[in-house]
Structures are given as structure tokens and as C-alpha cells.
Amino acid sequence: MFYIRTADKLQRTARWIEQLPGGLAYLKEVVLEDRLGICASLEAQMQELVDSFFDEWAEAIADPAIAAKFRQFANTDEGLEGVETEKDRDQSRPVYWPRDAATEDFAGLRDRWSSTSWQPVIEASYFAGADDMPNGVSAAIKRGDTQLALWRVKGRYYATQQMCPHKRAFALSDGLIGQDVPSSSSSCSGAANANDARNGEKEETQGEVTEAAAKTAAAPWISCPFHKRNYDLSSGACRNDDALSIATFDAEERADGLVYLRLPPVEELDAALGTSKWKVKKGDAEGEGPFAELDRKIGFKGRRAKKPGVRPVGDLPMRRPVEVMAGGGCGGAPEW
């Protein structure tokens, strides 16, 4: 408690004790000899901390309403693996990033589908409160083998593919929304939305800037949570990497309380955007992996102290109850 009360924000204990006037000797005087007369207070504060501790993850799993927020997809309990795993030093991990980005013209798919139809994908109530939040509310949607991302932002719906083509990460619904402030030359269209242009409005030349182009400029963009490629939610263009783009889809809420997407037939959708086609697989990685050079440099040879074939000893019992260490907590703390 003395450390918690006196350390700077995010200051590690090592730096804290280095900077504590009097160092370790002073600390012993404070906590063992009660030099400052605060030990009873520190004990009480520690007890309060222990008494108020609870395992947030255990609580989340036990509460169906919270657990539902951690489903992969908002419209189904089914799941899809977006990346293969492989063994490394006896442990399973996702394969490394792929060597190449997916540079297909995903944005152009909307003009190449053989046909499209409006299809309900999720209840609109899922997005309750979205308009009060700067990032809106997003949902990952599963359709066949394809993963889609759907947002409600400032009263409008936007839908795209879920995969960021940079490293083929299925993550766009977890990104942050951004929106440029319209310039004065296009502010006349600020209240409108790019979806309107896609839904049938014609572009009309207005000086050098078309009205639809001005609307597109005001459309929000999604920033991939991994390496911050920014995609226009209207056009699908990547704003900071010309080689990349994403597929976008029209989306709207209807009186039946459902959100609809205008999608191609599911087979066609899967052929273009299916998870099994794009998920990162063994062999897609760049080079020999990020740690190979380091392993060579330090002469790493794996678990040299173990003979081949010797299995790790499992299920060693804890020598003391976890409660002693973690105050009745999550139960995962080893004794060392």
C-alpha cells in the first residue's frame, strides 16, 4: 500500500525504490517499524483492497448478457478462424503475418456482383445508443463463410468486409472511426451522406467538385486496429495506402426492426471474401520469423536442459491456498 500511495503513475517498483529517499532502509523503517505511524492505516487500506477484489473475467463469463458481448459474431454463435496456428518452442501461436497484402480491387466488387438483394442480418436494437457515442456501435457479421463489419455512426449504417487487406486481419469492426470535417467548398452537402449517392443519386458537376464526391469526402473512415490503414466507409478506398481497398455494402434499418445489407448471393460473396480463402495460413509468412535472427545472435538452442522426449510434469498442486496470495481471487497465481 505504501508503494501504491507514493509511486508515480505507471512507475515500476524498481524505479520507485531507487527514487525513494532513504531507499530500502527507509522502507523497512516505515513498514516494519512503523516510523510514520501509518501501518494501521496501510493495513486497513490493504484489507479494503482485498475485500473489494473480484475476478472481472469470471463475472463476465457467469453473466450471459456480458458473455454475449464476447461472441465473435453478433448475429450467430458460430465462429470462424481467421488465422492458422503453428507450434513454436512447444507452444501454439498464430502464424506470423503474411508476406504480401491482398491488393485485389475489393472496392470494385460492388460494381461486379452478378446480382444483389437486401438481406436481414441483425436486429437494429443491437445498435441502441450508437448515436450518443463518438465511435458509434459496430458488429461483426457472419454470412456464409464471409465476415462482414457493420457500424451505426451518427444515425447512419455502414457495412464493409471485415478483413483488412493489409495483413489479412479480420478486425475492421474493432477499429476506430474517424471523420474529416467537411471543407467550406463541400459543406453544403455536410448533412447528407455518401450512402445516398450510392443508393441512386446521380453525380452532378458542380464547378470542379461533384456533389457526390463532396459527400464522399465527409464520409467516416475506419482505422484498422493493427497498423492503422484507414478505409473510407463509403467508397472503400484506403486513404493512406493506394494499393489497398475494401468492399462496401449498402445498409439500412427497416420498420420491421432489422438491419438489412444489400449483398450478392452467398456463394459469390464467399468466392470473393470467404474466410477460408483469405485466412492467413502456414507458409504465407514473411521470411523465417521475427525471432530467428535474435535466436542466431544469442545462440538459442531451445530447451537445452531437457532430454528429448521428457514430458513436462503437469498438475503440480499449489503448496498454499491461492486465497493467501490473491485474496480469494482468480486462482491463477503461482507461488514464487
Ligand code: FES
Ligand atoms: S492488418 Fe495491417 S493495417 Fe490492418
